[in-house]
Amino acid sequence: MRVTQGMLNNSMLHNLRQNNAEMHRSMEQLSTGKKINRPSDDPVVAMRGVDYRSELSKVEQFERNMSEVRSWMDTSDDAMNEAGQSLHRVRELVLQANNDTYEDEERANMASEVKEITNHLKEIANSKVNNRYIFNGQNTVEPRFDADGELIEDNINNDAVMIEVSDGVKVRANIDASNAFSEDLFESLDGIVSALENGDLEEDADDGDATLNEYIGQLDNHFQSLVNERADLGARMNRIDLIENRLTQQNVTTSDLLSKNEDADIAEVIMNLQMQENVHRSSLAAGARILQPTLMDFLR
Structure with a gap:
């Protein structure tokens, strides 16, 4: 399969969006102290709640x-x-x-x-x-x-x-x-x-x-x-x-x-958030390397 520059760009953006979503969820858990903040986060936990x-x-x-x-x-x-x-x-x-x-x-x-x-x-x-x-x-x-x-x-x-x-x-x-x-x-x-x-x-x-x-x-x-x-x-x-x-x-x-059903483990949430931040930085760094070169790059 031929991998194009556009496919690389789209894959990078998709992964960045996922990383952002995970960080947003962790930050929300950290600010509210709850594992879930809407039923869609975990329907089983929500029903038990x-x-x-x-x-x-x-x-x-x-x-x-x-x-x-x-x-x-x-x-x-x-x-x-x-x-x-x-x-x-x-x-x-x-x-x-x-x-x-x-x-x-x-x-x-x-x-x-x-x-x-x-x-x-x-x-x-x-x-x-x-x-x-x-x-x-x-x-x-x-x-x-x-x-x-x-x-x-x-x-x-x-x-x-x-x-x-x-x-x-x-x-x-x-x-x-x-x-x-x-x-x-x-x-x-x-x-x-x-x-x-x-x-x-x-x-x-x-x-x-x-x-x-x-x-x-x-x-x-x-x-x-x-x-x-x-x-x-x-x-x-x-x-x-x-x-x-x-x-x-x-x-x-x-x-x-x-x-026990709803409260978040704050220590675990902080650790997850730190890992997600590291992944996010790595994703940004990797993305910067695969972005299609501009005309200015060829003129150097």
Whole structure:
């Protein structure tokens, strides 16, 4: 085959373009830190990257959901702890009042304190997280009690709020407010106030209402319901800790796989770039030798 000067020129230019393309790719890898910067660079790596990113996105969403669940549970636990202390104080007052040594005025002061505690419990029952009521079931946009402390019958909801925290795994974020902040609880508190104001001791109650001594038993039942609900919440919080640890590990593992799949080995890229620069210089030098001589070269 006859090799012409034009063929030599075209071959040289083709090789120079390839060298330039390789250098451009290496410089792009060096500047971005990625093996590939477009799917065409390596379709297999690109597809794996899509899968890893999709998995990482899911894990991060579950972690955000977990943060929401954690906020609900922590707030619920603190609220029930505060409610338990409030009920304990009411029980102390009832025990004190159920004693003939206290005057009517003293019992009236106790009634005022129980009223304030009742109002406080209603405020707790209207607790919010991220502007959502956490003790009103799935009706998170409306409170259980209005501004006057009256129970809003149409708003009451005790349904479970389920939030997905892993593939196919949902946990209940709220508590059953019918156990922790039941209507019976507030009826008992109102009855205690009435008994304190009317002096309904065990031995002289004659109006058919419960006596202070009987209210002690009711308070114990309400307190136990609160304890049971808090224990159930505690069990779910322990499970949340386990799921949270697993999500953290999944995040680390998936991020590591994504990095190994896409991140460039900078040392290797620099070495390749240096080799390509050497090849490029050699190509230019060789090309300069085979370029067709000009008329001036023949006239020398």
